[in-house]
Amino acid sequence: MPLLTLDAVSLSFGMHPLLDEASLVIEAGERVCLLGRNGEGKSTLLKIVSGEVTPDGGQVRLDDGAVLAVLPQNLPSEDMRTAYEVVSGAFPETGKLLAEFHQLSLQADEASLERMMKVQERLEALDGWRLDQKVSTILGQYGIDPDRRLDTLSGGWQRRVLLARALVGEPDILLLDEPTNHLDVPAIAWLEEALGQFRGAMLFVSHDRAFIRSMATRIVELDRGKLVSFAATYDRYLDLKEKALEEEERQNALFDKRLKQEEAWIRQGIKARRTRNMGRVRALKAMREEHRQRRVRGGTATFAVEDAARSGKLVVETRDAGFGYPNSAEIIRGLNLTVLRGDKIGLVGENGTGKTTLVRLLLGDLEATEGSVRLGTNLEVAYFDQLRGELDLTKNALDNLSEGREFIEINGQSKHVLGYLQEFLFTPERARSPVRVFSGGERARLLLAKLFSKPANILVLDEPTNDLDVETLELLEEQLAEFKGTVIVISHDREFLDNVVTETIFLDGSGQAREYVGGYSDWRRQGGSFPSEASGNRPDKQDKRTKSSAPEKKPESSSKPVAESTKSKPAKLSYKLKLELEELPGKIDALEQDVERLQSKISSEDFYSGPPDEVSATLDELADTEARLEKVIERWMELEEQANQ
Structure with a gap:
């Protein structure tokens, strides 16, 4: 017996409906993650389920006697x-x-x-x-x-x-809208633990990929007014979604080709009109209407970072630096840190441990109360504020960005402000709407547009992942990885940190800031843990196992920990490893040929018209071959490096 049923639910606020006869069934005990782009209507859908919003059409049915509860997105301020x-x-x-x-x-x-x-x-x-x-x-x-x-x-x-x-x-179904927003990592770990013990059903909206992987048993996507269910894990959903979009593009191309042929037929001369089939004419009219009603999937954001002139090689250097406000304990103390051009640094710590204060100290906004802070030359800083304080809510997106300009310079090219905003998925109509009506994701995209419209060689991002949909988040990760300048990120999004930063600084709340090579997962592997975990206040079994298997770090040390394998000079290659190194180039060549063969097969016009099982098997084979090729190349690079030392 279904616990919750949405039957052909429709709701419109503008030209296109947010929900277009959307249907969904949730069974008892399921944990369903609702995904979709910013502005698709995910939060509105939750409000329809909870009864806060009444749909224009369709029905929402909750099983008789079932109890529904809501964990609100926004935290109370007063x-x-x-x-x-x-x-x-x-x-x-x-x-x-x-x-x-x-x-x-x-x-x-x-x-x-x-x-x-x-x-x-x-x-x-x-x-x-x-x-x-x-x-x-x-x-x-x-x-x-x-x-x-x-x-x-x-x-x-x-x-x-x-x-x-x-x-x-004791509800039977729990609704959650972005439950991890503004929470630090220990709080997110505790939330995952608490929700994992809940035996009822859950319907939740989240863009935190690690949280989704931990919690979801099914993925439902809201796309162009429709709800599409994927009975799969998050990673499997990504594969299935990519294949579904490719198939949709193929079907649309075939439809458009047939429509073009029919349009050519209807426009033939008098001779053709004498033999015209009226049923075919009616079919053409139906095809025209279907094409007119087609909702094309919105484009992907295409923004790029505007590079400023390079900063000096040294960005900032601190020596025994500390900072504390009058009549309060020191927030930062004994900081010895060197930031060089091109470093990508992630700041990790529980809320209130001084991450924002550390950033302001490094940028020269705060003067050290002890020790010294030396800034480099030619520093151009762009700052992403988690509170979106740089946006004027009374103005529209166009005025917030343009600041009186009609054109802006992006990497040497002049772009119209309206065209630039379209790269961030703002339609001309939306760009002229006041920011106060924007969703959290739209405000985040607008702030990114404003941030990246100014030349910078240092990017500081304070909780940039809040409210951003996954596609925009992945593009942001790519841009930051390619950015030639320096990046400093404050984030509690574990996967974002892993994908962007090359160095992690952990603030433990006592004033100490310790450096670790790599991202969040690397910090964990090197023994990193939060003070609240040691007290058992926020359980995280996997992290406890990681901590117990790694050496304890001394609080007074601020130097970067060195992996055990790099403390001493590695031994020369053994005879067996030399043979392996000699064989690897041949393996790489063979795998590259296999990849080329499979890619050629997939690129053929009739590939997707074949049996679905064969299509899926070929795509899986390509993914597996590419993964094996990557591993072999990594192994070759590892042995080659050892051989040259």
């Missing part, structure tokens, strides 16, 4: 309620009575006692004491102080409280 009040609020009338009873119990006047007796009677009638026990139990389970006010908690702890509120009613 909520002065205690954690107990927030969680008990899941039971509207009972929660208010319980909060009132606790408040009255602190008072001793006669009026309060009289009111407390009436509240107690009502609570007993509502079975309130059992619900009170449930609230207390889940607060204890999540380690939440029931008397802490929500506005005094960090984002991670606020998310804990809101999740406790969502789960205390």
Whole structure:
């Protein structure tokens, strides 16, 4: 029996419908990830399921007696309620009575006692004491102080409280919209652990690829108003989606070719008209209408970074540098760091450990309170603000970017501002809309457009992945990898860090900043861990195993750890390895020929018209051959390097 059913649901806000007779079925226990580009309507779909938005057509059916709960996307900024009040609020009338009873119990006047007796009677009638026990139990389970006010908690702890509120009613289905936004890595790990223990169904929106891989049992994509289900893991979904898009392009090309032939036929002379088949004419009209109604998949963002003149080889050098605000503990201390042109650095640490402060210290925005900070020459900095503070919400996208200009210079080419915005997937109509109506993803893309329109040789990105869809995120990763200047990234997106940075700096909250070679996963392999994990506050079993298998790093050291295999000069190649090195070029040649043969086969016009099983098998064979070729080349480079040392 389906737990949740969406049957031909439609909703329109503009020229194209957000939902065009979209259908979806979710069974009990499924964890469904809803993917789609920014602006496709994912958050709106969740609001339709929760009842906040009424669709124009279709039905949303929840199984009889099923309970639905929502973990909101935005965290409260000025909520002065205690954690107990927030969680008990899941039971509207009972929660208010319980909060009132606790408040009255602190008072001793006669009026309060009289009111407390009436509240107690009502609570007993509502079975309130059992619900009170449930609230207390889940607060204890999540380690939440029931008397802490929500506005005094960090984002991670606020998310804990809101999740406790969502789960205390034992829902059958849980809706989550970008649950990892603005959370640090330990908080995300804790969230994954908590949700992994939830036995109900989940429908969630996320662009955090590591989170999706950990949580999703099925992928559903919202694409041009339709919901397409992929009963697969995230990585398998990526393969299937690529094949589906290729097949769609092939079918569209065949349709367009046939339509062109029919259009040529209908325009023939008088002789052809005498023999004209009226059924064929009607079919042509239907084809024209089908072509007119076709919703073409939106293009992919094509932005590039505007390079400034090269900075000096030295970007910044610190010697025993430290910084602290007056009457407070030092945020950074004993920092010895050298940043060179072309370095790509990721800053990792729990929220509040001083990552943004460290960036400002390195850029010269803050003056060191101890030690020295020496900046290099010809530094042109572009800054991506996680709070989107560089955007004027009262202006439209065009005015936010142009700053009075009609054309802008990008890598020596003059581009019209409107055309430049189209590269970031803003239509002319959308570019003239006020920024205040933009989604989070659209604001992030606009800020990237503004950032990359200015020459820079240092890019500083503070939480750039929040709200960006996966396609834009992957393009951003490619651009940063190709950027010739220096990149400093603050991010809690583990996969983004792995794909972009070549060096990780970890801030442990005590003022220490330690350097590690590689990205997030490399930091983990070298023994990196968060203080909260050591206390058992945020469980992450895999990370604990990693930590126990690696040597402990001394807090006072800020030098880059050196892998065990590179501490001593490697031994010369053995006879067996020499033979292997001699054989590898032949293997590489053979695999390259296999790849060329398969690519030639796939590029033939009739390839995709063959049996689906053969098409899929050939594509899989190509992927496997390319993977084997890459491994063989890596092995050849490794042995060649050893032989030359």
